[in-house]
Amino acid sequence: MTVRVRFAPSPTGFLHIGGARTALFNWLFARRVGGAFILRIEDTDEVRSTPESVSAITRGLKWLGLHWDEGPAVDEQGNILESKVLGEKGPYFQMERIHIYKKHADQLLQDGKAYPCYCSPEELEAMRTRAMLAKRPPKYDGRCRELTDSKRKELESAGRKPVVRFKTPMSGETRFQDIVRGDVRFENALLDDFVLLKTSGVPTYQFAVVIDDYLMEITHVVRGDDHLSNTPRQILIDEALGWGEFVKNLKFAHLSMILGPDGTRLSKRHGATSVEEYRKNGYLPEAMVNYLSLLGWSTEDSQQIFAGEELIQKFSLERCGKSAAIFDPQKLLWMNGEYIRKIGVPDLTQRSLPFLKEAGLTPETSLPKERLDFVQSCVGLEQEKIKLLTDVPNLLDFLLLDDFKMDEKSVDKVLKVPGAIGLLMDVAKRIEQITDFTAAPIEQLCRAYATEKNIKTGQVFHPLRVATSGRAQGPSLFHYLEVLGKERVLARMKKVCNQLSVH
RNA sequence: GCGCCCGUCGACUAGCGGUUAGGUCACGGCCCUUUCAAGGCCGUAACACGGGUUCGACCCCCGUCGGGCGCGCCA
Numbered sequence: 001m002t003v004r005v006r007f008a009p010s011p012t013g014f015l016h017i018g019g020a021r022t023a024l025f026n027w028l029f030a031r032r033v034g035g036a037f038i039l040r041i042e043d044t045d046e047v048r049s050t051p052e053s054v055s056a057i058t059r060g061l062k063w064l065g066l067h068w069d070e071g072p073a074v075d076e077q078g079n080i081l082e083s084k085v086l087g088e089k090g091p092y093f094q095m096e097r098i099h100i101y102k103k104h105a106d107q108l109l110q111d112g113k114a115y116p117c118y119c120s121p122e123e124l125e126a127m128r129t130r131a132m133l134a135k136r137p138p139k140y141d142g143r144c145r146e147l148t149d150s151k152r153k154e155l156e157s158a159g160r161k162p163v164v165r166f167k168t169p170m171s172g173e174t175r176f177q178d179i180v181r182g183d184v185r186f187e188n189a190l191l192d193d194f195v196l197l198k199t200s201g202v203p204t205y206q207f208a209v210v211i212d213d214y215l216m217e218i219t220h221v222v223r224g225d226d227h228l229s230n231t232p233r234q235i236l237i238d239e240a241l242g243w244g245e246f247v248k249n250l251k252f253a254h255l256s257m258i259l260g261p262d263g264t265r266l267s268k269r270h271g272a273t274s275v276e277e278y279r280k281n282g283y284l285p286e287a288m289v290n291y292l293s294l295l296g297w298s299t300e301d302s303q304q305i306f307a308g309e310e311l312i313q314k315f316s317l318e319r320c321g322k323s324a325a326i327f328d329p330q331k332l333l334w335m336n337g338e339y340i341r342k343i344g345v346p347d348l349t350q351r352s353l354p355f356l357k358e359a360g361l362t363p364e365t366s367l368p369k370e371r372l373d374f375v376q377s378c379v380g381l382e383q384e385k386i387k388l389l390t391d392v393p394n395l396l397d398f399l400l401l402d403d404f405k406m407d408e409k410s411v412d413k414v415l416k417v418p419g420a421i422g423l424l425m426d427v428a429k430r431i432e433q434i435t436d437f438t439a440a441p442i443e444q445l446c447r448a449y450a451t452e453k454n455i456k457t458g459q460v461f462h463p464l465r466v467a468t469s470g471r472a473q474g475p476s477l478f479h480y481l482e483v484l485g486k487e488r489v490l491a492r493m494k495k496v497c498n499q500l501s502v503h
Numbered sequence: 504g505c506g507c508c509c510g511u512c513g514a515c516u517a518g519c520g521g522u523u524a525g526g527u528c529a530c531g532g533c534c535c536u537u538u539c540a541a542g543g544c545c546g547u548a549a550c551a552c553g554g555g556u557u558c559g560a561c562c563c564c565c566g567u568c569g570g571g572c573g574c575g576c577c578a
Binding site: 008009010012042044045047048117121124128131132134135136137138139163181184185186187190191192194195197198199200202204205206208209224225226227228229230254256257259261263264265291294295296297298299300301302303304305321322323324325326327328330331332333334335337341382383384385386387443446456457458459460461462464465471472473474475476477478 | 505506507515525526537539570571572575577
């Protein structure tokens with residue numbers, strides 16, 4: 001039997017770090033075993049679901065490279081393409097499946113395994129607070145379970161609209177095998193008669209999930225362990241529907257949670273929590289995926305970096321951990337740097353272009369060949385220093401622009417000192433003589449000059465750097481001079497000499 | 504309140520009865536070096552606590568404490 005897994009987000013916000021990790025593990029598992037990865041939109045929250053969220057979530061998944069085999073079809077911006085649906089088991093939006101849930105709820109009603117409940121939200125709230133005050137579990141007390149037909153009619157005619165509640169067995173236990181937790185068991189008596197269908201006829205999460213997992217022939221439920229205690233309810237529904245065999249074969253894998261640095265649930269106050277923010281902040285999807293994979297999963301040798309398909313080859317549900325993991329932005333940042341250093345310069349340049357454009361350093365994200373070659377050379381100079389794509393503009397502005405700003409402190413310290421201008425003028429004269437304007441000869445020239453004047457090499461290098469870049473820190477001096485070219489280097493040196501010798 | 508899950512360096516983790524408790528991030532030092540990085544080497548740093556079981560426990564059992572999750576006409 002082929003493996004079928006699903007990622008089933010509710011579209012009430014962006015793709016969250018936690019959701020992304022769940023999606024990733026499902027995807028990795030599916031890819032590993034050649035199974036299908038299904039995207040199902042659980043939009044039964046009538047007030048909070050939005051189409052924008054669907055777009056944001058699908059955009060996030062696509063950016064991470066987590067492509068689904070079945071589910072809604074979307075374009076690059078995450079717009080839903082109504083006419084194209086991937087897969088045969090749809091629709092993949094739960095709100096388009098209302099009739100299906102209704103049918104199964106009717107069956108349970110008919111079989112006496114569910115019943116209509118006419119309690120109002122106010123009554124339920126009162127029931128709950130009363131229970132809490134008495135230090136009892138805040139459960140529904142089952143008062144509508146044994147309503148007579150006449151009583152039901154009476155309530156209906158009084159205008160009450162019922163919900164459908166599940167008749168939870170009052171004894172026995174429900175147990176299941178979880179790939180990461182092992183043998184898990186819950187006493188049925190602890191559960192109450194939960195809602196299957198809301199007054200509106202829309203199913204609750206618990207109900208919809210069971211129906212869909214069955215009809216979509218899901219084989220493995222891989223999700224966050226916040227769903228662990230929901231699992232017995234879902235198994236009970238399966239059994240009531242006569243799907244005992246299906247649920248017996250259904251494998252569960254409840255993944256540990258991802259927490260914020262303070263050990264509490266990851267939320268906005270912990271900084272960026274949506275995948276899209278990370279894209280905007282200059283992270284590479286590969287780095288994100290690699291980092292996320294290590295949150296709750298590891299190899300026997302604690303491998304950190306996985307190249308290409310390696311992650312897929314090595315991933316397994318069995319090696320997922322049980323304990324919650326704290327999201328560490330610092331390690332993610334390190335990993336992003338690792339990936340940036342690893343990808344090729346042309347690739348890195350392409351990915352940097354949108355950020356350069358945004359900073360106004362290039363007019364477009366597609367450049368004429370000559371300019372692109374130049375930008376690539378510049379990117380190559382700073383590659384090892386880039387941690388985020390958003391670093392690129394700041395690192396390269398003095399190379400891409402001729403009227404870059406001079407750092408006052410560096411100018412004061414290195415150029416506005418006795419002899420600096422004279423030295424620069426000397427060096428400029430010699431540079432003019434160079435025919436082969438590449439790093440090695442320029443360096444040779446500077447070293448020779450230092451020896452000749454009996455000064456330290458640094459006394460030549462530093463003024464040269466500040467004069468041509470406006471700053472004290474930057475790429476390897478002679479390499480960037482080479483990239484800049486003789487003409488520009490001399491122009492910059494002369495400009496500085498003119499400006500400073502006037503004063 | 505009830506129930507479930509979890510508990511190894513600050514963080515992610517390896518470990519699966521006998522290890523100098525390993526790796527990675529971060530941190531500190533040294534080296535390399537025109538700067539900043541990158542890289543190399545070294546170092547600081549952990550089995551939550553208390554009982555058992557055992558010749559021997561990070562590992563198995565019980566309890567305590569701590570954290571997380573669930574108990575919605577939210578998902």
